[in-house]
Amino acid sequence: MLFRGLQSTSLSPTTVVVFMSSNKIAVIGDRDTVTGFRLVGVNECAIPKTPDETRNFLYQYFRDPAMGLIIITEPLAAEVDELIIELSQSPVPVILLVPDRDGTTGAYETVLKELIRRAVGIDINI
DSSP, X not given: OEETTEEGXXXXXXXXXXXXXXXXXXXXXXXXXXXXXXXTTOOEEEOOSSHHHHHHHHHHXXXXXXXXXXXXXXXXXXXXXXXXXXXXXXXXXXXXXXXXTTBOOSHHHHHHHHHHHHHHSSOOOO
């Protein structure tokens, strides 16, 4: 018997296999970043003009049950970092901060430090 490419011999009789249907990717970013991701096949893309639009797109993509990954550029993430920290409490979809064409701003460090502080209970320098 096969389970999506896995032979049942590798699974014990008590193993429970859970397949998530989170296979969509969304990108929130500037025009250049979004264009690059569209060229590789990402269909869910947004170019917000204001922090409120960024929040709305995050909520929209986060509520999609098929969404597995939300990619957002660091400059936009810095404008809504509190929301990203709040939404990152959920394991799916994953919110990934990426630099834009101008390079990294360090926004990912702020978000990562806060997530670690909440998970562990202490501040850890990264």
